[in-house]
Amino acid sequence: MSSLPQPAGNVIIHTINSRIANFYLLETGSGVVIVDTGFASAAPAALDKLIRLGYGPRDVRLIFLTHVHADHVGSAAQLRRATGAPIALHRADAAKARAGFHTMPSGRGLGGKLFEHAFNGLHLKMSFEPFEPDLFMDENSTLREFGLDARVLATPGHTLGSLSLVLPDGVSLIGDAMINQLRVAMPMYGEDNALACDTLRKIHALRPRLVYSGHGAPFTGEQIARYFEFKHLDPEQAGV
Ligand SMILES: [Zn+2]
Ligand SMILES: [Zn+2]
Numbered sequence: 588m589s590s591l592p593q594p595a596g597n598v599i600i601h602t603i604n605s606r607i608a609n610f611y612l613l614e615t616g617s618g619v620v621i622v623d624t625g626f627a628s629a630a631p632a633a634l635d636k637l638i639r640l641g642y643g644p645r646d647v648r649l650i651f652l653t654h655v656h657a658d659h660v661g662s663a664a665q666l667r668r669a670t671g672a673p674i675a676l677h678r679a680d681a682a683k684a685r686a687g688f689h690t691m692p693s694g695r696g697l698g699g700k701l702f703e704h705a706f707n708g709l710h711l712k713m714s715f716e717p718f719e720p721d722l723f724m725d726e727n728s729t730l731r732e733f734g735l736d737a738r739v740l741a742t743p744g745h746t747l748g749s750l751s752l753v754l755p756d757g758v759s760l761i762g763d764a765m766i767n768q769l770r771v772a773m774p775m776y777g778e779d780n781a782l783a784c785d786t787l788r789k790i791h792a793l794r795p796r797l798v799y800s801g802h803g804a805p806f807t808g809e810q811i812a813r814y815f816e817f818k819h820l821d822p823e824q825a826g827v
Pocket of ligand 1: 654763
């Protein structure tokens with residue numbers, strides 16, 4: 588595709604597209620960690636990819652969820668049944684997982700506010716198969732016991748329980764803290780937009796080399812820096 592740098596070490600990151608969302612299969616050298624699960628229709632694509640890579644369902648060691656939104660957890664319950672792997676997420680997003688739905692978080696900017704009011708005014712819900720988390724993770728949890736050399740970063744804002752994964756050599760998976768749809772930017776929605784800006788500063792301070800997000804192609808730390816210059820990270824201004 589592009590000349591983006593690839594992750595170093597023995598971790599290989601495979602992207603699976605679930606309509607507008609991405610999720611990831613990470614080959615760790617001692618199995619597989621799944622990061623997010625796409626919409627409810629995505630489980631067959633994940634299981635098919637596993638088999639193509641030469642693994643069986645039982646080689647999945649963990650299902651790690653960056654946050655509980657329907658486009659990221661829609662297949663979590665199905666994939667747990669198929670693989671036997673535990674589901675990990677942040678405690679602050681657990682209620683949405685148990686409920687099996689969420690409303691649209693607060694919109695940012697004019698476009699986000701219009702969409703939020705239209706969506707919630709119609710009393711629409713984003714629903715998915717509910718599930719009980721197996722493990723809670725937070726800042727500085729590690730995934731080493733699941734075969735992945737990665738630490739967890741608490742990156743709240745988009746949801747209060749949003750998490751990111753920091754791999755060695757400047758590679759991060761950040762869920763929807765920042766997305767790459769029209770361009771690299773914060774999404775139009777967040778449960779706490781001021782916190783979302785703090786989170787972006789935190790991710791920027793990592794000086795990441797390569798970032799995988801929930802939407803769009805991977806991007807570089809330089810692209811995040813350009814967004815900083817452009818928006819000055821004003822919570823009202825930030826957004827697509
Ligand atoms: Zn989201
Ligand atoms: Zn998303």
